[in-house]
Amino acid sequence: MGNPFVDGFIKIGFAARFFLAVLWQSGTAFRRFGLIIREVYFSGVLSLVIILVSGLFVGMVLGLQGYDTLQRFGASEALGVLVSLSLLRELGPVVAGLLFASRAGSAITAEIGLMKATEQLVAMEMMAVNPVARVIAPRFWAGVISMPILAALFSTMGILGGYLVGVVLIGVDAGSFWSQMQSQVDLYQDIGNGLIKSVVFGIAVSVIAVFEGFDAPATAEGVSGATTRTVVTSSLVILGLDFILTAFMFRGI
Amino acid sequence: MNRRVYDFWVGLFVILGIASLAFLALRVSNVSSGNPTKVYRVTAAFDNIGGLKVRAPVKSAGVVVGRVANIQLDPKTYRAVVSIDIEQRFSFSKDSSAEILTSGILGDQYVGLNPGGDDAMLAAGDKITLTSSALVLERLISQFMFSKASENKDSAGTSAAAAPAK
Amino acid sequence: MGPSGNIFLLVHCNVNFPDQLLSERPCFKIASPMPPSAQIVPAPSLVEIDNVTFAYDTRTILKGISLSIPKGKVVAIMGGSGCGKTTLLRLIGGQIKPSKGEVRVAGSAVHELDGDALYDLRRKMGMLFQFGALFTDMSVYENVAFQMREHTDLPESMIRDLVLMKLNAVGLRGAAHLMPSELSGGMARRVALARAIALDPMLMMYDEPFAGLDPISLGVIGQLIRQLNDALGATSILVTHDIVESLAIVDYVYFVSEGSIVAEGTPAEIRASQEPFVRQFVGGLPDGPVPFQYPAKPYADDLMGAPRA
Numbered sequence: 001m002g003n004p005f006v007d008g009f010i011k012i013g014f015a016a017r018f019f020l021a022v023l024w025q026s027g028t029a030f031r032r033f034g035l036i037i038r039e040v041y042f043s044g045v046l047s048l049v050i051i052l053v054s055g056l057f058v059g060m061v062l063g064l065q066g067y068d069t070l071q072r073f074g075a076s077e078a079l080g081v082l083v084s085l086s087l088l089r090e091l092g093p094v095v096a097g098l099l100f101a102s103r104a105g106s107a108i109t110a111e112i113g114l115m116k117a118t119e120q121l122v123a124m125e126m127m128a129v130n131p132v133a134r135v136i137a138p139r140f141w142a143g144v145i146s147m148p149i150l151a152a153l154f155s156t157m158g159i160l161g162g163y164l165v166g167v168v169l170i171g172v173d174a175g176s177f178w179s180q181m182q183s184q185v186d187l188y189q190d191i192g193n194g195l196i197k198s199v200v201f202g203i204a205v206s207v208i209a210v211f212e213g214f215d216a217p218a219t220a221e222g223v224s225g226a227t228t229r230t231v232v233t234s235s236l237v238i239l240g241l242d243f244i245l246t247a248f249m250f251r252g253i
Numbered sequence: 254m255n256r257r258v259y260d261f262w263v264g265l266f267v268i269l270g271i272a273s274l275a276f277l278a279l280r281v282s283n284v285s286s287g288n289p290t291k292v293y294r295v296t297a298a299f300d301n302i303g304g305l306k307v308r309a310p311v312k313s314a315g316v317v318v319g320r321v322a323n324i325q326l327d328p329k330t331y332r333a334v335v336s337i338d339i340e341q342r343f344s345f346s347k348d349s350s351a352e353i354l355t356s357g358i359l360g361d362q363y364v365g366l367n368p369g370g371d372d373a374m375l376a377a378g379d380k381i382t383l384t385s386s387a388l389v390l391e392r393l394i395s396q397f398m399f400s401k402a403s404e405n406k407d408s409a410g411t412s413a414a415a416a417p418a419k
Numbered sequence: 420m421g422p423s424g425n426i427f428l429l430v431h432c433n434v435n436f437p438d439q440l441l442s443e444r445p446c447f448k449i450a451s452p453m454p455p456s457a458q459i460v461p462a463p464s465l466v467e468i469d470n471v472t473f474a475y476d477t478r479t480i481l482k483g484i485s486l487s488i489p490k491g492k493v494v495a496i497m498g499g500s501g502c503g504k505t506t507l508l509r510l511i512g513g514q515i516k517p518s519k520g521e522v523r524v525a526g527s528a529v530h531e532l533d534g535d536a537l538y539d540l541r542r543k544m545g546m547l548f549q550f551g552a553l554f555t556d557m558s559v560y561e562n563v564a565f566q567m568r569e570h571t572d573l574p575e576s577m578i579r580d581l582v583l584m585k586l587n588a589v590g591l592r593g594a595a596h597l598m599p600s601e602l603s604g605g606m607a608r609r610v611a612l613a614r615a616i617a618l619d620p621m622l623m624m625y626d627e628p629f630a631g632l633d634p635i636s637l638g639v640i641g642q643l644i645r646q647l648n649d650a651l652g653a654t655s656i657l658v659t660h661d662i663v664e665s666l667a668i669v670d671y672v673y674f675v676s677e678g679s680i681v682a683e684g685t686p687a688e689i690r691a692s693q694e695p696f697v698r699q700f701v702g703g704l705p706d707g708p709v710p711f712q713y714p715a716k717p718y719a720d721d722l723m724g725a726p727r728a
Contacts, residue, residue, distance in 0.1 A: 034256055041259045045266045084281055119552040126512050126546045128538040129569050149270030156273040159281060178280070186308075187282040191274075 015211045022137050022210065025130060029137035036138045036145070043104040043139070044146030048153070050099055055154035058095060059161025062086055066162070067170050079172050080181035083162030084155075088185065088194045089250070092155035094242050097201035100147055101234035105209035108139050109230040112213025113223035121214075136214060140206045147202025148195055155194065193249045200241060205234045292338035293377040294322060297351040297364075302333045303387025305353055305362045311337045313366040318343045321364060337364060339375075346371040350383035362387060465490045465622060465654045466511055471520035473506055480506050482678035483520070488656055493648050495657040495665040497700065498675035499709060504658040507675075508624050511656070512544060513537050524622065542570055545615035549627045551607040553599040559586070559610050560595040566617045585613040589643055605636030609643070616647055622654050623647070629661040637661075641668050662701055666690065674700065676708070 029036060066082040112135065115121050121131040159181075166172040185191070209230045216226035302324060311319035319339035327334050339345065348369030355362050375381070466488040473481040480503045488494050496504050509515045510522045516530040523529070524540060532540060553562050563582045567573055573581070586592040589609040599607060608628065615623065628640050645668040648655045659665050666672070666686040674682040674689075674697055682689070682697045689697060699707030715721070 034259075037263045038256075038259045040263045040266065045262045048266065048269075088277070088281075115555070118550065118555070119548045120554055122514070123546065123548055123552040124554075125514070126541055126544065127566050127569070128541040129565075146266075149266065149273075152270055152273045152277065156276055159277075181281055182283055185282045187278055191277050191282055195274075 011215075014215070015207070018211050018214065019207050021132055022140050022207075025133035026137045026141065028130070028133040029141060032134075032138075035134070036141050039138045039142030040146055043100075043108065043142045044149060047100060047103050047146070047150060050103055051096055051150045051154050052157050054095065054099055055092075055157030056161040058091060058154075059083060059087065059158030059163075060165045062091075062158065063162035063165030063170070067166055067172065076172055077176035078180055079162065079166045080177035081184045083166070084159050084181045084185050085190060087155040087158040087162075088190045090242070090246070091158065093151045093194050093197035093201055094238060096151040096154040096198065097147065097205060097238045098235055100143075100150055100202075101205045101209070101238065102231050104143065104146070105205045105230045105234050106227045108143070108206075108209040109213040109216070109227045110223060112136065112139070112210060113216035113226050116214065116216060117218040117220075117223060136210050140210050143206030143209065144199065144202045147205065148198040151194065151198035151201075189249075193245075196249075197242065197245050200245065201238050204237045204241060208234045208237065291341040292319060293341060293375075294336055294338050295375050295377070295379045295381060296334055296336050297381035297384050298327065298330065298332040298334050299351075299353060299384050299386045300332055301386040301389055302335060303353055303355075303362050303389055305335065305364065305387065309361065309363050311339065311364045311366060313343070313345070313368065318366065335364065339366075344374040345369075347373045347375055347379065348383065349375065349381060350385065351381045352385035353387035355388070463490055464488060465525060466656070467521075467523040468507065468510070469521045469523065471510065471517040471522060473503070473510065473515065474518050480678055481510075481517075484675070484679050485520075486673050486680060486683070488654055489671075490654050491648075491652060492670040493645060493655040493657065493668060495659060495669040495672045496675060497658075497660055497662075497665070497672060499660065499700075502675045503678050504675055505626055508546070508626055508656065508658055511622075511624065512541065512546060542566075542618060543620050544622045544624065545618070545620035546624045547608070547611050547615045547626065547628055549630055550604070551599070551611035553602075553607055553611055553614070555599050557599075558595070559591065559597050559599070559602070562599070562610060563595075563614045563617055565614065570618065581617070585617060586610075588616075588647065589613045590639070605632050605639065608632065608636070608640060612640070612643060612647070616651065619651055620653060623651075623656070625655065625657045625659070627659055628657065629659055629664050637664050641665075644668060660700075662703075 062083045063079065066079050066086075067076055070076045070078055070082065112121075115135065121135065124131040124134060163174075163177065167174045167177050212226040212230045212233070216222045305321065305324065307321055307324060309321045310317045311321060319337050321335060322338045323336035325334045325336075326332075335351075337351075345366055346369040348371040350367045350369065352365050352367070353362055354365045369383075464487040468484060468486050470483050470485050471481055472479065472483050484503070484507075486496075496507060498504050506515070510517055511524060511529065513529045513532065521528050521530075525543075527536075527540070529537070529540065553559075554565065557565070560582055563585055564578050567578045567581060583592055583595065586595055589612050591606060591609055591613065594602065594606065594610070599610070602610065612628075623644075625644060628644065629637055632640065641664045644655060644657065647653070657665055657669060666689065669686060671685055672683060672689050673680055676696055682692060682694045684692065689701065692698065692701075696708040698704070699709060705711050
């Protein structure tokens with residue numbers, strides 16, 4: 001048809017049907033849990049390095065910038081609160097989501113796209129094994145499982161990074177750093193909502209990655225284009241969903 | 254790469270995740286560590302609660318002894334009924350007073366409990382009768398302006414009265 | 420030429436592999452290389468393509484084509500690129516539905532089968548894809564064991580024996596632990612063949628099995644296709660445009676051009692045919708029914724017309 005809007009709607013419609021098919025076939029994937037574990041290794045464990053290091057650096061920067069701003073108002077003891085709330089509510093889920101999309105999402109898309117290009121998916125179908133159940137669904141669920149864990153690890157490393165810079169390097173009082181944090185951070189409002197966000201982002205990134213791989217044209221340029229689209233679309237969706245979720249979750253405060 | 258290697262690393266990954274969540278929950282958030290402390294609930298009615306929120310601390314002599322559990326408007330008396338959970342180990346006399354204070358100048362509001370002299374202690378379901386509402390800034394300012402204005406009037410009046418006497 | 424010695428295969432007397440295995444004693448057949456011969460005894464058709472038309476978007480790929488594949492034979496479907504050969508395989512495998520007409524395998528119309536019945540049918544088919552399509556995240560052993568693990572409840576020890584047997588049949592038992600990325604093209608194709616025959620299918624389909632192979636591998640694959648077909652008592656369909664190798668091993672040839680059959684016959688008949696398309700194809704002649712020049716306006720007009728523009 002050519003019209004970009006119509007093509008876009010067609011693609012979204014196809015993606016929605018595909019998502020439902022993945023969910024429908026997920027029962028088989030869970031019965032063969034070894035498959036999911038293998039994919040959690042490739043999506044989650046192999047992303048650990050980038051998540052932990054980035055978390056540390058983000059936390060350290062928060063510590064620096066936070067101290068610089070807070071001490072102008074004589075509120076430098078609130079550094080712990082600043083670092084922890086920023087990470088738990090926003091930076092943890094969002095940045096971890098963006099990093100996950102770039103590292104694991106693109107890898108999943110490339111792998112599935114390549115399997116499609118080399119006819120492995122068709123071969124599986126011809127062997128009477130449903131490729132959606134065997135190949136796609138495990139990768140989807142692995143992403144959904146890995147994301148919250150990675151987001152939590154990111155936030156933890158960030159808080160430690162903030163502690164490192166704020167207390168150890170700059171000299172903010174350790175006691176007030178932790179005690180103010182503990183009084184201001186709520187288990188359900190902050191940590192819980194951050195967890196919900198990371199699960200939602202995990203679902204979004206995984207669906208996009210898996211779909212783009214499945215839909216990729218069976219050529220080299222097709223696969224590379226699909227990989228790029230995964231990263232870009234995932235990033236935009238994460239940021240958009242973040243706004244919507246934040247508006248719902250933190251309105252009352 | 255065989256199954257065992259994957260299982261090992263994924264297991265480690267999941268354990269790390271749970272550990273970090275535990276760290277966040279216990280060390281970073283305001284969850285009181287360890288066993289849930291036993292509390293008993295009493296109510297207090299205020300004319301104005303100001304900015305008091307649920308889960309705000311209840312302090313006596315500055316020490317946290319409980320939390321605000323619930324805030325409701327009594328449709329008959331049009332007063333705010335605040336339910337507070339006080340930890341079991343703290344007993345307050347039946348004639349204790351509750352006031353709504355602000356931590357710092359512009360900080361969050363909390364409930365301050367002052368013990369009275371009565372021998373009988375508050376039990377679950379009791380009402381604290383002596384209450385003092387929150388200071389609402391506008392009322393404070395208008396009170397101040399009003400008192401300042403009447404002061405001037407008085408001093409003007411007395412000086413006017415004193416002047417002719419001279 | 421070809422794998423030395425005899426092929427010793429665990430072959431079951433009936434086609435229904437998983438059900439019969441535990442109840443019957445499996446029968447062993449020793450298959451020796453058989454000369455490709457046109458057996459004159461008429462055999463019932465396993466696959467029937469009945470006046471099938473297939474169109475995709477606006478292009479009609481197959482135009483009312485009819486052919487039948489007799490049981491137990493090796494049949495080649497030949498033609499130039501884009502003539503619809505691969506489409507035929509896809510129709511037989513149930514991946515696409517014909518716009519008109521019927522495709523019947525073992526008597527049942529493929530496109531009318533529901534999900535379960537289609538999967539049952541596919542378990543009795545083996546397909547060899549153009550470049551092998553081995554699962555890159557699994558080793559050679561695991562690739563061949565894939566179907567056994569997915570569709571049967573056989574214990575690992577038995578699967579191991581079967582896998583090694585299949586690999587031995589294609590001459591790659593020693594490569595069982597390698598990953599697909601470590602294999603050469605010819606080896607990958609042979610492993611894919613071992614994988615395709617894992618459950619002793621009744622119908623084998625080969626999509627360009629000879630594409631891109633060196634002469635030795637060509638010979639090996641050709642011999643394997645023939646020998647496995649006869650040893651398994653299966654039927655094979657070869658989609659190819661390799662004349663030399665296929666005419667050496669098949670029983671019958673169909674020539675497809677632009678969506679319909681232009682010629683058919685036994686290899687001897689094809690070699691002797693005077694039909695212009697067949698002669699151009701078999702002889703590798705540059706010009707004939709398939710023109711050399713891409714359609715364009717007359718050469719003189721093109722040259723003369725340039726300055727005026």
